[in-house]
Amino acid sequence: MAQNIRKKGNKETPAVSTASLPDIIFMLLFFFMVSTSMREVEMQVKLELPDATEAQKLEKKSLASYIYIGPPNDVAKYGSTPKIQLNNAYASIDQIGEFIAAERDKLKEEERPEMTTVIKVNKITHMGMVTDLKQALRRANALNIIYASNKDNKKRDNSIF
Amino acid sequence: MASKKCPEINASSMADISFLLLIFFLVATTMNVDSGIRRTLPPIVDEEQDKGQDVKERNVLLVYVNMYNQVAIAGNRVEIDEIKDIAKEFITNPTGDPNLPEFEAPKKPIPGFPNALVSKGVISLQNDRGTSYETYIQVQNELTRAYSEVRSEKSQTTFNKPYKDLSKEERDIVHMLVPTRISEAEPRNLAK
Numbered sequence: 001m002a003q004n005i006r007k008k009g010n011k012e013t014p015a016v017s018t019a020s021l022p023d024i025i026f027m028l029l030f031f032f033m034v035s036t037s038m039r040e041v042e043m044q045v046k047l048e049l050p051d052a053t054e055a056q057k058l059e060k061k062s063l064a065s066y067i068y069i070g071p072p073n074d075v076a077k078y079g080s081t082p083k084i085q086l087n088n089a090y091a092s093i094d095q096i097g098e099f100i101a102a103e104r105d106k107l108k109e110e111e112r113p114e115m116t117t118v119i120k121v122n123k124i125t126h127m128g129m130v131t132d133l134k135q136a137l138r139r140a141n142a143l144n145i146i147y148a149s150n151k152d153n154k155k156r157d158n159s160i161f
Numbered sequence: 162m163a164s165k166k167c168p169e170i171n172a173s174s175m176a177d178i179s180f181l182l183l184i185f186f187l188v189a190t191t192m193n194v195d196s197g198i199r200r201t202l203p204p205i206v207d208e209e210q211d212k213g214q215d216v217k218e219r220n221v222l223l224v225y226v227n228m229y230n231q232v233a234i235a236g237n238r239v240e241i242d243e244i245k246d247i248a249k250e251f252i253t254n255p256t257g258d259p260n261l262p263e264f265e266a267p268k269k270p271i272p273g274f275p276n277a278l279v280s281k282g283v284i285s286l287q288n289d290r291g292t293s294y295e296t297y298i299q300v301q302n303e304l305t306r307a308y309s310e311v312r313s314e315k316s317q318t319t320f321n322k323p324y325k326d327l328s329k330e331e332r333d334i335v336h337m338l339v340p341t342r343i344s345e346a347e348p349r350n351l352a353k
Contacts (some may be wrong), residue, residue, distance in 0.1 A: 018176075025176055026179050032190055035190065036190045052299075054198060056196060056199055126292065126293060127290055128290030128291065130297070138203070146197040146199050149197045149302075151196045
């Protein structure tokens with residue numbers, strides 16, 4: 001046995017077997033396939049979210065519906081005043097109710113009270129627009145909201161202890 | 162002529178194909194989880210029925226952000242850094258100050274804590290239409306921070322554990338002992 005090894009050891013190293021490579025790649029592939037969520041909407045507004053240290057993670061992605069507010073990408077065509085984007089198009093505040101009703105219809109009966117609206121607003125927006133949106137959401141009875149913000153841990157902590 | 166055995170399929174290109182698919186999914190994936198500040202809006206009320214709730218002055222902390230992104234608490238101008246400590250003092254009322262909120266027994270008894278008292282204080286956050294969203298979120302963040310610090314102190318005194326080590330039930334109890342009461346009132350329509 002020991003002789004055998006010594007005999008082989010002096011010769012060139014054997015090629016590494018790549019037979020398991022497809023398996024490994026497949027495993028990675030399945031991981032990504034399962035964890036993927038495709039980008040459903042094309043962003044038409046510029047989003048620069050504010051920072052917040054207390055931001056919590058959105059727990060159930062399937063219960064979330066998204067509303068975007070920000071200045072349009074195409075400033076030459078639409079100007080730079082912030083606009084509301086629902087799904088793939090610009091919308092006015094009156095369409096919020098319709099949008100929420102459509103989103104609510106997609107959910108199961110028992111999940112509807114837990115529906116959450118994630119509002120992604122560019123930080124330069126004025127509150128007037130956000131307030132109108134909030135009023136529209138109240139009228140549509142979509143009361144759970146999340147002010148989307150980037151979780152920022154680096155911010156100074158000036159607590160007393 | 163025809164061989165009995167089925168010829169083996171050449172599988173060497175399998176790795177290439179799955180590589181291609183892998184790269185496609187890598188590119189198409191969005192892994193980022195959305196995060197943000199969670200709030201519950203008040204349900205809408207009929208304007209005729211809405212006579213306004215009777216809330217004593219001591220139980221309300223009025224936080225107002227004006228169109229120049231300046232913050233005033235109860236009429237006094239403050240910096241954003243100061244909000245958290247003022248809010249914390251307001252929520253806990255450590256000295257029993259008669260100008261700070263009173264405590265009451267909760268409407269629904271808290272399991273395991275029949276004698277616990279809950280602060281009646283409500284933080285009323287008002288803004289102008291001209292306030293920038295960034296400042297508004299900063300103020301919201303500071304108020305949330307005040308609440309979470311009060312909660313972690315509460316969990317230390319009641320359960321002798323930091324908040325992050327609590328179980329789901331214990332967390333619910335802490336949330337009942339220190340409920341988030343932030344009222345986002347309709348803004349003053351002063352500026353466009």
